[in-house]
Amino acid sequence: MIDLKNRLKVLRAERDWSQAELAGHLDVSRQAVNAIETGKHDPSLPLAFKIARLFEMTIEEVFDDQA
């Protein structure tokens, strides 16, 4: 199983957003954001695209499967 790392927590902190605020932007629950940030949940491809677009980045800039 690939260990997927992500920069979601850092990107969120840079914008001074709470988990709930980020969850609101993505239309998911706060638990979903928390689970992605802590690596307990790997987002689906549509949600990964949505996250990348929200931060105006590519998916590879947010998520890293090589770490």
Next chain:
Amino acid sequence: MTKPEPANRELTPAQNYVRIILWSVLLCVPLFALGAMMAAVEHISEDGGGWVDYALVAGGILVIAVSVYFLWRWLPDFTMGEPNTPRGNRMRWVLVAIAVISALITIPLLSGGDPADGPHPLFSNAPVAPTIALVTALAWGLLMPPLILFSRRNADEHKLQTQDFGMMVGFQAFSLAAPVWWMGWRGGFLPAPDVMILFAATLAISLIVTIWKQFV
């Protein structure tokens, strides 16, 4: 008078849960006061009542007024830290619908159960009146499927994944327990399998695993 802004935005989720529990306890106060007042009014209308009945009515009005004020003043944030999105609001309505369906099932069973069958008519296989059986069966059988469908369409992918995992573990537990119990019964060393015990255990295991996956 304008509705106050929820003053608990800074509360942690755990503190918010505690606040909702305390608020729910406070909600019982006017309900009990209303019950006492109704009994007192009944006494007064039957035989004129005594000073105690009049005191109960006056005290009841005061208690209800004060508690309703504090219920409004201390209104918790029912979003529980979740974003206030249309999808989130629809999922909170699912919780309200589950509470209503549970009430539709438990209240007739509790009020219509025969005391001779024991103190727990909900957890009994004793016969019930056909009307009660029909109401509770229809409440479960007709209302739950559209609610489950609505919930599945509005849950986010993390919730769906945790629910699916919980249901998978619940079903695995059922598929182990049911045949073992059945064969034990056929072998004569266990009582007859009880479908409702298996159902309740499956549901409990599914819920516990779902909550564990979702929050821990």
